Amino acid sequence: MPKYTLQINGTSHTVESEPDTPLLYVLRDELELAGPKFGCGLSQCGACMVLIDGSATPSCVLPVSSSEDTEITTLEGLAKSPSQLHPVQQAFVDEQAAQCGYCLNGMVMATVGLLNVTPNPSLDEIKNGLERNLCRCSAHSRIIKAVQKASKNL
Numbered sequence: 001m002p003k004y005t006l007q008i009n010g011t012s013h014t015v016e017s018e019p020d021t022p023l024l025y026v027l028r029d030e031l032e033l034a035g036p037k038f039g040c041g042l043s044q045c046g047a048c049m050v051l052i053d054g055s056a057t058p059s060c061v062l063p064v065s066s067s068e069d070t071e072i073t074t075l076e077g078l079a080k081s082p083s084q085l086h087p088v089q090q091a092f093v094d095e096q097a098a099q100c101g102y103c104l105n106g107m108v109m110a111t112v113g114l115l116n117v118t119p120n121p122s123l124d125e126i127k128n129g130l131e132r133n134l135c136r137c138s139a140h141s142r143i144i145k146a147v148q149k150a151s152k153n154l
Helices: 023-030 087-094 104-117 123-129 140-153
Strands: 003-008 011-016 049-052 055-058 071-073
Touching: 049 104, 055 104, 087 104, 087 140, 104 123, 104 140, 123 140
Parallel strands: 003 071
Antiparallel strands: 003 011, 049 055, 049 071
């Protein structure tokens, strides 16, 4: 089985995997990073979102073979320390922007990706930036408030 060296959350990891294995499976099953969730498996719900070189990217259909030579950030890699959340994570906590929490990983990662490109997004830019993420609990208004709060705190 081929070996791949992946840069994840600032640390180098070498994994053995078939080339077409989804990055999500490597992150969760081999490296025990539980932030990215398995949702639809079709890159349509956003639960599996990670940052690839700072851009929010679904990991459920992304082959591990295409993930070398990139910087991968998972939810676990956002906070600078266990006692200090990333400003986006803190804004989601402050605004109670989750109910069941299943979409939370994807919403947070999509927000970080959005704010990396657009630090002060308009309401329409927030809606467009999060359109790849599904939330079935109707926490949308609180999620938007969290994104707006985070944009002020970065």
